[in-house]
Amino acid sequence: MSQERPQEILHLIGPAENITDPGPDSTLPVVFNLSDNNSPADVMDVLSLRPFASGEQPWSRSTRLENVRAEAPLRPGDARLVRVAHEKGKESVLAEGDGWTLLTNRWKSGIAYLAVSAVTDDLAETVLEASVKDATEPPKVDEASVEMGFWHMGTHGPVRNERAITADSWDDIRRNYTAPVAEALDEVMSLTREEVAGRLLLLHGPPGTGKTTALRALARAWNGWCQADCVLDPEALFGTPSYLMEVAVGDDEDENRRWRLLVLEDCDELIRGEAKQSTGQGLSRLLNLTDGMLGQGRDVLVAITTNEDLAMLHPAVVRPGRCLAQIEVGRLTRAESLSWLDGADVQPAEIGTDGATLAELAALRKGEKRPDNQHTPTTATGFYL
Secondary structure, three states: OOOOOOOOEEEEEOOOOOOOOOOOOOOOOOEEEEEOOOOHHHHHHHHHHHHHHHOOOOEEEEEEEOOEOOOOOOOOOOOEEEEEEEEOOEEEEEEEEOOEEEEEEEEOOOOEEEEEEEOOHHHHHHHHHHHHOOOEOOOOOOOOEEEEEEEEEEOOEEEEEEEEEEOOOHHHHHHHOOHHHHHHHHHHHOOOHHHOOOOEEEEEOOOOOOHHHHHHHHHHHOOOOEEEEEEOOHHHHOOOHHHHHHHHHOOOOOOOOOEEEEEEOOOHHHHEOOHHHHHOOHHHHHHHHHHOOOOOOOOEEEEEEEOOOHHHEOHHHHOOOOEEEEEEOOOEOHHHHHHHOOOOOOOHHHOEOOEEOHHHHHHHHOOOOOOOOOOOOOOOOOOOO
16 A cells, blocks of 8 residues: 655745844844645745845835736846746746845736835835836726626735626616516616615515626616625625725725725625524624715615515615615516517417516527426526526
8 A cells, every 4th residue: 555645845944144143133034834735836925925024125015916918027127037937827927136026926817916025115115116117008898898896805815806897788688677677777777976875785586587687787887986896705705804894995095986886696694584693793794884884984885686585684684774776676577578589489388477587588599498397486596697
């Protein structure tokens, strides 16, 4: 029987001058442990930290870039290359100069992270400014798309990435919704920042009825005065106060900041009736963000989608005055469904007396047949429409 290979440990030891009698300017010994499970990029991350950790270069500055030009060097012209590693769409470069060390991680998606350590703060700032100068370009956005931020909790704290997403205009997709829903959404789509009353937008209803599609159209309709951000891990957002503060407060020094719409999809556990017991402080922090102390003076709106019935939601969430709007996004009627399918090769018998969801209509137009239990409520996630 073969034995498991023992783990090998590599020790990186930094300089240790005057250890027996350290003076105020001496550096400290530093030991980093690396195993054979670490990648070359991991080694470079560690190497970049050694001068800062030892105290040789006690000042550090870092930044994250998006829409990075492919030809941008992301380092000063006089930089000396120390290490270069390529792996899975990522390039890591370790460079140095007189009194400074620079680590650059660049991804094919156009995102980059730069960290500089230096002997002085001014030098760190100078090196970082030289590295990012003319490194980015404006995102290419067409009329059918809108810039949306995506938040998640990373290894070193909250991370926000911005991407252009496809977003139809409300006029183009209005027919996807039954008449009462379309009329309610008409009012929401036309709101301006001066007309905002209530900080919570709640869209509830069965899967596949178009809740996400409506929110994409809303992000486009409000784009002139409101930045839409989708939170990928809402349980972490409301479970981590520092994460919540970063997302809610943002950059207070930005005089031209827009409102922010936080999109939380499928947050059933957070807002259902027993949420207080199951999620701890999560529900309380959500309510505090919408109309409590945290929400005061913050131009933040929260849009939540859920498949739960309104009666199943926590009463504090749906109480009068808290919601900007609460809209049940349901099925189109049979007449509306047949009108939606006008011109498609679909037999009227395919549509039952209770109508159809947007996802079902889209499937029928593609030639897919509805299942035999088409009228039975489903808990599936639908088509994310």
